[in-house]
Amino acid sequence: MSERSVQTVRDLRRSSRSTLLRRLYFEGRTSRQQLGHATGLSAGSISNVIGELIADGVVEEAGSVDSAGGRPRILLQVNPGSGYLVGVDVGETQVRVGLFDLTLTELAARDQPLSDHGHDVDHVVRLILTGLAEVLAETGTDRASVLGVGVGVPGIVEQGDPAANGHGIVVHGPTVGWDGVPLGRLLRAGTDLPLYVDNGAKTLGQAEMWFGAGRGADHAVVALFGSGVGACVIANGVPFRGATSSAGEWGHTKVHVGGRLCRCGARGCLEAYVGAEALVERWGGAAAGSTSSADEKAGLAALLAAADHDPAAAELLRETADYLGAAIADLVNLFNPERIIIGGWAGLLLGPHLLPAIRESAAAHALRFPYAQTSIELGLLGPDAVTVGAATLPLARFLDSGGEAPQLT
Template sequence: MVQRSVQTVRDLRRSSRSTLLRRLYFEGRTSRQQLGHATGLSAATVSNVVGELMADGLVEEAGSVDSAGGRPRILLQVKPGIGHLVGVDVGETQVRVGLYDLALTELAACDQPLSDHGHDVGHVVRLILAGLAEVIAAAGVEERSVLGVGIGVPGIVEQAGPAGDGRCVLVHGPTVGWDAVPLGRLLRAGTDLPLHIDNGAKTLGQAEMWFGAGRGASHAVIALFGSGVGACVIANGTPYRGATSSAGEWGHTKVHVGGRLCRCGARGCLEAYVGAEALVERWRADGPGAATSADEKAGLAALLAAAERGDDPVADALLCETAEYLGASIADLINLFNPERIVIGGWAGLLLGPRLLPAIQQSATTHAFGFPRAQTSIELGLLGPDAVTLGAATLPLARFLDSGGVPAEREGSVPSPR
């Protein structure tokens, strides 16, 4: 039997609040008349809802503009400083925590190396909570002003219980040894701030789509190229999640059956060939890279420098092969999803991108169908190497906008937006 959706007056009012708040947030200063034209809401609805938003302290007047033959039109904007957002990137080598204002200007940040503890769950939880306290203190803001904490994690994020109960969020991360880790419940013991948990590549995807290289596209793939490899597939402007939210594990598609062992336990994964960890490991094993620093980022920078000097044929061959593999795998994305745009981000993608992008584009052209390839641009991300942290902060921002500015309950976490 088909279930009918019944909207109450409260649902409609919340929807109107969300529509107007989103428009004001993303478009900036706008008049009531422009809001009506842009959203299709009636003048009465716009007037009533804007009045509510102003009474709640979310929206304020911001000057005026002349109108044709009438009174000047008052401009409106989302009120600056009404709240703060926290983003957390649980990366491969560190936990990064950033605190932002509502315009996503970074006010404070801290980087905490995972050190010898690796991804031990208790250790990661302690680092997140310590980082949260540190950035709130460093920015000099009150905890009650924080609208929520977004957390980007490696692996698959499962909502294993009722929507809205973050204590039922489970994280499955084979590459870091996490199996159904109740991260929300563990963090809840140390904070009552609303928690929003999602895959790191998906947080990067949302940030690039809202503020970066994906802006304006309805169909795109945002690729995360760091220690590992992931992707966020955007269809009709919305992240595609699949049946159990595991869509986008691009790094574990196979490029060589029976090939190199991947961190996930399988063989021949894309990540085992082009992930930063794999590249540095291969360089150390096959060439002069054996003498490089054990630090992964320093190792990849040294690999790139050796290739650019032209005195290390192993480094040059590795990067040429990386571009070929990435281009061929991007061709698979083009043939499968027919995106308008493919964006390469992540710290390793942005480090190697200026050198590899032309070769990646050429490889994609060689391996993809000609017609969809001609409609797809392949470009680098615009938000920098810490875009996962910024993207994580968009999770509570999305909840704030979706709710029309209604505060989240401090009991339990809010699920990542779908």
Template sequence: MTTRGKQTVRDLRRGSRSTLLRRLYFEGPLSRQELGTATGLSAGSISNVTGELLADGLIEECGSVDSDGGRPRILLRVVPDRAHLVGVDIGETQVRVGLFDLARTELAASDHPLDETGHDVGHVVDLITTGLTEVLARTGITAEEVLGVGVGVPGIVEQGAGPDAGDTAVVHGQTFDWNAVPLGRLLRARTPLPLFVDNGAKTLGQAEMWFGAGQGARNAVVALFGSGVGACVIADGARFRGATSSAGEWGHTKVHVGGRRCRCGSRGCLEAYVGAEALVERWADAPPGASEKAGLAALLAAAEAGRPGAVALLDEAAELLGAAIADLINLFNPERIVIGGWAGLMLGPRLLPAVRDAATAYALAFPRAQTTITLSRLGPDAVTLGAATLPLTHFLESGGELPRHATRAAG
């Protein structure tokens, strides 16, 4: 009988597999000797675990490097096409489904604009399952080769527990009338693939910290600017969730008491002033009938041309955004603040200098001096990649555990 709290041999083996797999994934290719130095594991453990990972087809030999007077050292890496990942971005105006290999190469994507039904949950689930079918069909990849489906949503996610936590995920999306929507259960009825659900800003934060402008930081804030505004707070290398996973609803902090009505029903929210939807609504010369992205692009072009109304609106947005970033600096003392999302990247090159100046004016001087403010390096569709990191996280933490259907297919 195993003593409670004591690690079993299986736990230790899984931990060693996870340690080596993560090193190879983020830092590979590496030799066995380099793995030993980096992890502190014994040469015997390195040999045994890499042998298992090679036998499972999760890693492969990929060349060699000369050693000091001895035989060349064989390099190892994670096999890019051993398994695949699906990321889903339930955005404000569309649903995007992307299929990636383990090297994060996007193999196919399916974009479906939301129609007049908006975020009707049945319609959204239909679009996700349609997109999933499309990306698999285009690539010829079967469901058995997919580690799981990660879904990023614009709302608060109540996480389930256990290995099938995604199946019981519940979403509260106040801005589009999702009140305790059992999204995990609804998706489970449509696909056998493992499910992982989280807030879209948090998935973007994970992607930025792993692969983008957040790399190397232990304390950071990743801001998502699209139709609305959100944030992912990274504290000592981990995503900060709060008591009920709602930490990071930065777009609903107040910048003007009694101000403009926000989509959430309150007044004076940051989102009601600097979100893309709000900016287009506030611009008197917005092209009638234009989409949100087209309207924001027109606003930016008008400001670049020196039209006073557009210049004044974006100048105000930059100051409000800088002041709100100053609040993040004073509250969380981050090393880095990364601005992403399609609207953030569209406006960023113009607004960033003024945003930095406003943050300096409104933040405490000492923490501001320790914080860099920069733009995302992952592009406007990074939430999709971020969502795909949810099944990837499980894969790495489990030491390369494949879903049951994938294990049978490999066998």
């Protein structure tokens, strides 16, 4: 009975630490009194927990403000140097590894081209581990202060047993030729740092919801447009994953039965019409799969420039906006989001030019009432948002634990 009581006390303490740490993290500098009003915790609990967090180096005092008729109130903030985060984006043309402080200020980054190896698994693993070693060495960061390595990948991620410390993470990514790749085990052979892996669109979604265009919304869809297309569906403030974590494969919903061949092997997928690879192929007349992904950004830029004087380019962009609008209307009708956010490097390149036409098409295809409650916006975090989102994976664990440092395995 006493053991059960001790566990309950520990849970309550952890919950209080997490509540206060999250409030400080997302709201910024705050006084103890403001924390009490915001959380409902007693002054005694706040004093004890904040004292622990300061003693642990997670929280620090950050000046003071005058109070009405009393002593100045001490302001508190999360200590940016109390831990470090690594985010990895396994992208379409490169692997990007970024090192961040606890407030997600980037301290160092490595952009490593995939080159002729493509998404060969062993090559990707080498690039991740090499980039990790280089950003830590460049900044002189002690491995013991790294809270974890988050990795955003193309495909569906099986998390496996949480007690296996990442060994059971398996990735299914048909568009890059990954079929049941034991990515966790392969990375574990080269690092003992805490490891977190998720779909790149989901990491983008978490980043935009926490720090970007999704802030303040409880129901949203964050769409990633690059060579391919993905989405993160947010319901009641958390990502909707489905039974096997494959929810959000929006790029492989069908817009044309029996249509263009998609990278996944099926025909008529949205990705086969609006993904950057597909658009460059269609504009350049290349055979499916023959376009170099390294040329896609230049290809899209040329397509946009040509639209001013070339009717064929203008028509392709008009058709792209129509497909996107119709597909977004499906999201509106299915999920009733407050916001739909368009991100990813291709989405941010095309979005400013196509957004009015996308909105017009979505309005024409969606049910009127839910569409009237939805806004369609561009992401705010730039083309490297997947890297930032990947770094939020270990950050989320840190906040949930109330600031407890993970153990190296």
